[in-house]
Amino acid sequence: MFDVILKNAALSYNNRVVFKDLNLTLEGGQWTCLLGGSGVGKTSLLRFIAGLSTAKGLKTSGTVFCEDHKVLEDRFAWMSQQDSLLPWFNVLENVTLGSRLRNSIFKRNKLSPEDRSRAENIISKVGLANKANELPQNLSGGQRQRVALARTLMEDKPLVLMDEPFGALDAITRLNLQDLACELLQNRTVMLITHDPLEALRLGHHIYHLQGNPATLTEAIIPPGNTPRSLEDRELMTLQGELLERLRQEEVCA
Ligand SMILES: Nc1ncnc2c1ncn2[C@@H]1O[C@H](COP(=O)(O)OP(=O)(O)OP(=O)(O)O)[C@@H](O)[C@H]1O
Ligand SMILES: [Mg+2]
Structure with missing residues (x-):
């Protein structure tokens, strides 16, 4: 499984910079989760990776490439919040x-x-x-x-890009679908956008927080243990508390 590498990515709409100088590696066969407040640029980043940045007034620079130097174009599937x-x-x-x-x-x-x-x-x-x-x-x-x-x-497809795929579901259905997706997408490279720190912590090998304006990525959180992680994992609960606090702080600053 190949890594997908994002180098010096920048994106703006009508000269409003959403992010710049972003560097990120989606490690092959692993789940990368992205958290961040509403409007910070998560979907824009996912679309950038997929090569789907086409809106009017949009400007991008930087590169996305696969470690094996083959094109990404026909090697990803997309799953969004709306089914x-x-x-x-x-x-x-x-x-x-x-x-x-x-x-x-x-x-x-x-x-x-x-x-x-x-x-x-x-x-x-x-x-x-x-x-x-x-x-x-x-x-x-x-x-x-x-x-x-x-x-x-x-x-x-080897790469699966997911934009809040379980966002509209009730808590229990959501947990069940997380488990199912984790089982069925094992060994694929997955990028999952979510607003739910617990979802990121259960499923992610690397968790990033996109924040600020222009947005930047924080250092990755790498939770211990195999996915899907148990809700009874105390360390997971502590990390969830920290992440929620961080996201709340961001709302206060916005
Ligand atoms: N087509 C567009 N034209 C102009 N501005 C846009 C366009 N699409 C998004 N934006 C702006 O770019 C910023 C980032 O949008 P984006 O959809 O990437 O946010 P997001 O983090 O996915 O938010 P959410 O969590 O609400 O889905 C927002 O301020 C949004 O208003
Ligand atoms: Mg979005």
Whole structure:
């Protein structure tokens, strides 16, 4: 698994600098978590890494490259807070959307037997085997986010960029989905943006805090132990307290 390296990244919208001189390495096969107040620049940074910085008035400089010097372009999957499921497609059709879109225009609705069986396998791994033919409107928020996770897994990319993927869920569903994502995305390189210090501490190998204006990254926190870390881990709770305090301080200063 390759590292993804960000060097001297800078980004501004209409001359308002969001961040500059940012350096970050996403270590191959590990989870990097990013915390930070609203509007500090987390999504902008993630989009920058993905090469999706296209908004009007936006200027960027700096480089993103892979340690193996191959292009990143077709080697990442994206998962966001909004599940972005297409309402007229059922679960299986949503999960296989990427592969169907890559088919020629005449075969868009045809799924190869291999893709179908892989999709069914993934849908069953996320616990939705009995919902494969349901439309998104008939699913709960947690189930919809499971479909989004299945779609991300179906893409089978080495790098997964996640922008607050569990943000809209209740606490228990969220913990369960964290565990599931941790299990199913093991050995992938993951960058996870979250507002929840506990989520970062349970899942992250490296945790960064983006703060300030222009924003800078703090030194990485590297929690001990294997992921997903237990809620009963005392050190985790202490770190959570420290991080919450730090984030609260940032709100006061903003
Ligand atoms: N297309 C745009 N045009 C102009 N300014 C933008 C645009 N997108 C974002 N911004 C500004 O850039 C800053 C960073 O936005 P960004 O979405 O990266 O923040 P964020 O940390 O992801 O926030 P949140 O936690 O609320 O999702 C904000 O001040 C925002 O208003
Ligand atoms: Mg954001």
